[in-house]
Amino acid sequence: MGLFDSVLSAVAQNGGSGGLQDIMGMVQGNPQLMQLASQLLANDGSLGGLQGLVSKFQEAGLGDVVASWIGSGANQPVSADQLTQVLGGDALSGFAQQLGLNSGDVAGQLSTMLPGLVDKLTPGGTLPNGGLGNAGDLLGSLGALLKG
Template sequence: MSLFGDIVGSLLGGSAQQQGQVPGQPPAQATNVPGALVGLLSQPGALSGLVEHLNQAGLGDVVQSWVSNSSGNQPVDPSDLHAALGPELVQQLAAHTGLPVGDLLQQLATHLPQVVDGMTPDGQVPSHESLTDIGLGLLRSRFAPAAQPAPGDDAT
């Protein structure tokens, strides 16, 4: 497994059996994939490791479109992500999220470009300190409930 795979494996805490899950059974609550990505990629070395790993796997132009401030994010095919990440890491992620592999890969293909783009606002992978702040801001902006008027507030 690659350095990135080692980082992810250690962050996920190992296999489903090591986490006390029954093989083939999803965790009690499936993980929110975009939120999990932000949390995972906010860890030291994870975002830079992912970018380097995907570059080495032949997805450099695609990943650069996510990091860069120019043009839109290029899409990534779920099968390309599967090949780039490798079956062992994909299985670990599927076990962690409680999603079937196909659903996980589709979710990753949908959300990974947006998450990497949001975590690289200056067109480059930021330092860990900045990355933590960026990740928290991204989580708040995408997943915080919209402000609701207090009971009794009248907007008129």
């Protein structure tokens, strides 16, 4: 069982935890949103995994925000505008086109989703060695949880 499986299993057993329960609701309403998140977080994703996302936040001057998601304290929020700054408008436009939404909606949904998701994927307050696996593993784990 991989790290992502363990996290999702623990969340399912505990009935969700704060923002993650909301995330699961979002994903059920738009399953493509989790596909997008996996593109951002998976080792074979567009950013080079979770470490790549952390680097993008650091480059945008928002390293403290993403560090709060990984650490054991409270998660700092990220706005849709900040996320657009981190990921770039062109990347968000591409993601929006994939989802059939506008860039602002995608940035808004991701800004709500990513803090809790990254928090749950980094138990113990550290980036996992070897990353989170490939996109297929992440999507497969989530699909199993949502069906269960």
